[in-house]
Every structure is written in C-alpha cells, then in structure tokens.
Amino acid sequence: MQVSFDISxxxxAExxxxxxxxxxxxxxxxxDGLKVITNGMSSQVFGxxxxxxxxxxxxIQRVHEQxxxxxxxxxxxxxxxSHIINHQGN
Incomplete structure (x- = not known):
C-alpha cells in the first residue's frame, strides 16, 4: 500500500x-524509496x-532528540x- 505524508x-528553538x-x-x-516534494508551506513525502x-x-524522533x-x-x-500535486503544477 502507498502512503502520502504532508509534513510541516x-x-x-530560537x-x-x-x-x-x-x-x-x-x-x-x-x-531510497521516498519521493519528497517541498513547497513554501510544507513537504510531501510519498512511498x-x-x-x-x-x-x-x-x-521526527531525530529532530526531537536534537x-x-x-x-x-x-x-x-x-x-x-503525488500525481495530483504534479498535475496541479505545485
């Protein structure tokens, strides 16, 4: 099964x-195996x-630890x- 994440x-930290x-x-x-598309609001990760x-x-855990x-x-x-994002020109 495929999944799409939208992450902000x-x-x-200052x-x-x-x-x-x-x-x-x-x-x-x-x-490897992840497709990442980034825009000014968030990143989309597919795989x-x-x-x-x-x-x-x-x-995410690494960021919290650091x-x-x-x-x-x-x-x-x-x-x-991801095909919808690419189709819309984002």
Missing amino acids: LYPL AQYKDEIWAFIERLNQI EYEHTSKHVMAE LGSAVFILKIIASDR
Missing part, C-alpha cells in the same frame, strides 16, 4: 530554525506505507497523491 515542521527545517528535508531526500512511515517517524522542542503537523493519506 516548526522548531521552537537559533537557525530554517537550517533545522532544511536539514530535516535533506535527510528525507537521502532515503510504500511501512517504509515511508518508519523513516519519517525516525527523522532540538528538544519542535512541533510537527502531519496529514497522512493512504494512497500516493
């Missing part, structure tokens, strides 16, 4: 929050359900919705 990260966001996105981009969930949650305080907003859809 809000670091609560220092270099943009760097933390981009580091999180870059780590997701390095994982096989178990594989994608495992890696996204591991990266920063101590960060808020994640997640939307999860049990299908690959």
Whole structure:
C-alpha cells in the first residue's frame, strides 16, 4: 500500500530554525524509496506505507532528540497523491 505524508515542521528553538527545517528535508531526500516534494508551506513525502512511515517517524524522533522542542503537523493519506500535486503544477 502507498502512503502520502504532508509534513510541516516548526522548531521552537530560537537559533537557525530554517537550517533545522532544511536539514530535516535533506535527510528525507537521502532515503531510497521516498519521493519528497517541498513547497513554501510544507513537504510531501510519498512511498510504500511501512517504509515511508518508519523513516519519517525516525527523522521526527531525530529532530526531537536534537532540538528538544519542535512541533510537527502531519496529514497522512493512504494512497500516493503525488500525481495530483504534479498535475496541479505545485
């Protein structure tokens, strides 16, 4: 089964929050089997359900361990919705 995640990260640390966001996105981009599309509001991650969930949650845990305080907003859809994003030109 395929899955789509829509993820927004809000670091609560005062220092270099943009760097933390981009580091999180870059780590997701390095994982084989994930398709990552980023825009100004969030990142969308697509892939096989178990594989994608495992890696996204591991990266979320890593951010929490490193920063101590960060808020994640997640939307999860049990299908690959990347074709809709690409079709709309986003």
